[in-house]
Amino acid sequence: MSEIVWPNLVKFIQDMVPERSGLLKELEMECQAEHIPMIQPQVGQFLLLxxxxxxxxxxxxxxxxxxxxxxxxxxxxxxxxxxxxxxxxDKDRYERACANFLRAGVAGRITPLLGDANELLPTLKGPYDFIFIDAAKGQYGEFFAKAWALLAPAGVIVMDNIFLNGWVIDMTWPHRRKKTMVVRVRDLLENITSHPDLLTSLIPLGDGLSVSIRRNAHEKS
Ligand SMILES: C[S@@+](CC[C@H](N)C(=O)[O-])C[C@H]1O[C@@H](n2cnc3c(N)ncnc32)[C@H](O)[C@@H]1O
Known part of the structure; x- marks a missing residue:
């Protein structure tokens, strides 16, 4: 995103995110050291808001x-x-997440599930008021459709990394095997921004976020 959003602006916004708690800071360092993907702190701050x-x-x-x-x-x-x-x-990540929830004293507020979201989503009983999609980018279309079926009338769906390092914007890919993913995410964005049942905004924060609600949600809820 640094070529798309002015790098000084990105750094400014990052620097303005208040200092995180001990465990969050620790996880940021773990993710960085082990190349585990995570939302950027400014995205965390926006989602918290x-x-x-x-x-x-x-x-x-x-x-x-x-x-x-x-x-x-x-x-x-x-x-x-x-x-x-x-x-x-991923089993190892799932187990580490469970341990982190215990450490943070919030395990009682969280139900962690191990498995493929494509298989698990149809087994869940909605509705959910807020759904955050941040898994395999090439499957965002399937995740979104399955999440939509679970969304409460006035619910919100957010997807992270929708710009895919900017590839989705200028339709380029660093390697041929990334093409399908980029094309799929671009198609999905075109769909959710033009769909008559959806109200969607794309936000250039981190690697890009989409925020969607049902159109006329207040009338349907
Ligand atoms: C970008 S990371 C999530 C980062 C996390 N939301 C955070 O910010 O701390 C994406 C995760 O999705 C998992 N994942 C990929 N495909 C999945 C699927 N089909 N079902 C469930 N999880 C999946 C990956 O193993 C990976 O750990």
């Missing part, structure tokens, strides 16, 4: 990794009955 406004009771996350983003979400649940269900495919 969104959750604090929206006050969801039921949150669903697709792509836990070691629980960094989930722990950001728990900060918005302190004065609510909120609960998070989060799905991770």
């Amino acid at each position: 969104l959750l604090s406004i929206h006050k969801p009771v039921r949150i669903l996350e697709i792509g836990t990794a070691i629980g960094y983003s989930t722990l950001w979400f728990t900060q918005a649940l302190q004065d609510t009955r909120g609960h998070i269900t989060t799905i991770e495919l």
Whole structure:
């Protein structure tokens, strides 16, 4: 994203994110050292803001990794009955996330699920008030369709990394095997920004976020 968004602006926004708690800071360093993907802190701050406004009771996350983003979400649940269900495919990451939730003292507010979201999503009982999609980018279309079926009438769906390092913007890919993923994400963005049932905004924060709600949600809820 540094070529798309002015690098000084990115650094300025990052520097303005308040210092994170001990465990979040520790996980940032772990993710960096072990190349484990995680949301950027400025994305965490934005999602915390969104959750604090929206006050969801039921949150669903697709792509836990070691629980960094989930722990950001728990900060918005302190004065609510909120609960998070989060799905991770990789067993080692799932176990590390479970340990991190225990360490943070929030395990009771989280249901971590191990498995493929494509298989697990149809088994879940909605509705969810807030759904965050942050797993395999080439499958975002399937995740979005399955998440949509679980979304509460006034629910919000957010997807992370929608610009795919900017490849989605100028339709380039560093290697031929990335082409399908880039084309799929671009098609999905065109679909969700033009679909009559959806109201979507694309936000150039981190590697890009999409925020979608049902159109006329207030009339349907
Ligand atoms: C970008 S990371 C998630 C980062 C996490 N949200 C955070 O910010 O801390 C994506 C995760 O999705 C997991 N994943 C990929 N495909 C998946 C699938 N089909 N079902 C569930 N998890 C999947 C990967 O193993 C990886 O840990």
